[in-house]
Amino acid sequence: MTDNYQLCRLGDDAQESQKWDDFVDSIDTGTFFHLTGWKRVIESVYGHSCHYLYATLNNNIVGVLPLVEQKSLLFGHALISTPFCVYGGVASNSDDATLFLENEAIALAHKLGVDYLEMRYPFTRNNPELTEKCAHSSFGWELADTPEAILAGIKKKQRAVVRHSLKNELSFRIEEDTKTAYDVYSESVRNLGTPVFPKKYFASLKQEFGDNCDVLTVDKNQKAVSSVLSFYYKNQVLPFYGGGLFDARALKSNDFMYYQLMCHAQENKKCTYFDFGRSKDDSGAFKYKRTWGMEPVALHYQFHLVKAEALPNLSPNNPKYQFFIKMWQKLPVWLSRRIGPFLSKYLG
Structure with missing residues (x-):
């Protein structure tokens, strides 16, 4: 079934973006965080590479998947759907289209050589190539x-x-x-x-x-x-x-x-x-x-490890960040505003 889909990549064309957003508006699984406005904000503010994939069938959009590549010496190299957002993953009403885009995301993660792929689903998935981690709730x-x-x-x-x-x-x-x-x-x-x-x-x-x-x-x-x-x-x-x-x-x-x-x-x-x-x-x-x-309500975030050997843990509760957190709390507010953006761009 998935062989019938055509993979497309969202560019900067306004009409193409509008079709994407219209599709997100029309389906139950489409969230505010699937809208193309996030691509423009993330690219302009943070300079991250965005890989917005969508699937078509008979020239109609049947699924969308926003992906953002983050690369940091301190926090690693990841492909995330979507950083700075609560929800992500594929938005589609078709299980076949969802599986198709998930597999394309996995292939892209390997091609880019990231540490891991993360998709922030609010619901469970049954793709054997993905590992679930429920550490957050909505x-x-x-x-x-x-x-x-x-x-x-x-x-x-x-x-x-x-x-x-x-x-x-x-x-x-x-x-x-x-x-x-x-x-x-x-x-x-x-x-x-x-x-x-x-x-x-x-x-x-x-x-x-x-x-x-x-x-x-x-x-x-x-x-x-x-x-x-x-x-x-x-x-x-x-x-x-x-x-x-x-x-x-x-x-x-x-x-x-x-x-x-x-x-x-x-x-x-x-x-x-x-x-x-x-x-x-x-x-x-x-x-x-x-x-x-x-x-x-548990959030069912899904991961696929590429170079990483274990699921990521960027939580403030991670012991290795405790010293950093205590030092940061002592900074003057003006200084935290000055240097914070250089770190927060990888913590969304």
Whole structure:
């Protein structure tokens, strides 16, 4: 069956990209992270080589597979679908087309001589050439129809935290202010010991995805304390890059932020689902998301080893990164913003 498919590679042609995106829009397995805008952002901001493959049958697209090549002396050489994203792998409604593109990806991985191929599926696969590793889970829930119903649906203890935040004289604004989002996020991840992305990355995401991307910022006394950059796609809201400053914990401003985002997305964007993204299993973020009442759903990431002898482990919990994390937490924020992008381009 797979012999009938024709393999194609996405170039820079706008009409070809539009056909790809139209296909992603039309199928259930197509996610925001399969859209061609990610190719343009990753190429322009990070300079990585993108290998976007798609299969056609009778001149119609039947499957797409975004792949990005990352090559680093420190973190290795990988072919990933897709870095900086939660979901990836083949988007198709055909098992045969999916298998065809997976096998083409494996062949490409060997041709490029990478250490490993990684495909970030949210569901299981049955390709014997792939090895599954479930180390992350996603979280989310259906959005109720009113702010009161959304609040009532939050787990009791976390609902009390949100109610507390509503009494802290916080305000919020929704705009295109990626600079504030970056400033807050960069300080937040510095505190966690994680290198931050380049500032132009946030601006590029907004420029590329337009109305499907915005920023919600929480202020206290006209000063930003929490901020989140979110995506909107297929009636879902995806808060993707969020964080808070030192005062955020006491003010409960992150809790306030996510609640207000739920209300905004439901009322103004007609969203019916809140996708809280992925977290490393049993991490602090994992436990925090469960406090809202959301149950974890395992992400079935698939790997094919080429030169590597073992599955990769770039987790912050990896002992070999602990010294680096502790040192990074001590850096001045301005310095972390200066040197972080040289490392984060390989950590998506």
